Amino acid sequence: MSNSQVRHFLTLMDLSSAELAQLLARAVELKAAIAAAEKITPLTRKTLAMIFNKSSTRTRVSFDTGMRQLGGGSIFLSPNDSQLGRGEPIQDSARVISRMVDGVMIRTDEHQQVELFAEYSAVPVINGLTDDFHPCQLLADLLTFAELRGDIAGATVAWVGDGNNMCHSWMNAAQLCGFTLNIATPDGYQPNARLLVERTANVTLTTDPKAAVAGVDLIVTDTWASMGQESEKTQRVTDFAGFCVDGTLMALAKPDALFMHCLPAYRGLEVSASVIDGEQSVVWQEAENRLHAQKALLELLLV
Ligand code: CP
Ligand code: NVA
DSSP states (O other): OOOTTSOOBSSGGGSOHHHHHHHHHHHHHHHHHHHTTOOOOTTTTOEEEEEESSOOSHHHHHHHHHHHHTTOEEEEEOTTSSGGGGTOOHHHHHHHHTTTOSEEEEEOSOHHHHHHHHHHOSSOEEEOOOSSOOHHHHHHHHHHHHHHHSOOTTOEEEEESOOSHHHHHHHHHHHHHTOEEEEEOOTTOOOOHHHHHHTTTTEEEESOHHHHHTTOSEEEEOOSSOTTOGGGHHHHHHHTTTOOBOHHHHHHSOTTOEEEEOSOOOBTTTBOHHHHTSTTBOHHHHHHHHHHHHHHHHHHHHO
16 A cells, blocks of 8 residues: 655655755755754654665764754664564565654665655655665755855756766756756766656766866766775776866866765765865865755655
8 A cells, every 4th residue: 555645755856946946945044043043843743764774974964963953853773773674575664664753764775665665655755865866965965056156057067977876866956957967977887878868958978077077167076986886996996087076177167166075075086185175165065054955855844
């Protein structure tokens, strides 16, 4: 028995363009309220279950803190110390957990697992990263761009690196927000082919990082070996030669171009230390904005 009337956030496309803009505006208000020591507690007595099948620093801390600041609380569940890791069917786990809490955040491998959980959940499910998408990170990234540069509509963003979950979420953002995304990946590391076709109006694809970053407003990258790809790391370091976002690449973008990275970052691989620790990098503001943007998301879904 599925609960199709429950609202989930599995990819950015679960929001309309207008809802996304509204959510980002609300995040700005919630951030200002924290700075002013003003309490906003619409989630009093509400609980978020957080299921982590993969490691996390930012996602765990931001969702836990966000729930506390909104008046509620969270429960951390890992496969090591729950029945989730001992083969209890996802359908059963979803039906049980969602009878006790008000929302569920899941980080796992296969995107289909999050979809299946959502199908059987009586409460909203939030994708905290799958192999295919990382929509919560995009909320923070878009908030950061808006704070520093205003409306991203009409801008040009370069994605340099792996055609991974973050790249896919940037492709979704390009369509929802109306900007151009130039993607540069090595051969064999292109993003999902079907998504490329669906986002063709907003996306360009190349194997030349220099061409992708020419004149752009923002350069974004991510690790070359995502969680679950650790055994491929050595091969990937070879295959991604020339894809390090360094001073030479940054110099080809607009003089006031920003640099973003969802973190964790590996200096000397996908980004040079001089870029990530340099003046155009906004990665710490970006990381903090996970908290503020997700609070707006939690308020939208759980109130
Ligand atoms: N960017 C991000 O999702 O970080 P964590 O893996 O630390 O949660
Ligand atoms: N692409 C990375 C993002 C980590 C936040 C991964 O999936 O490991």
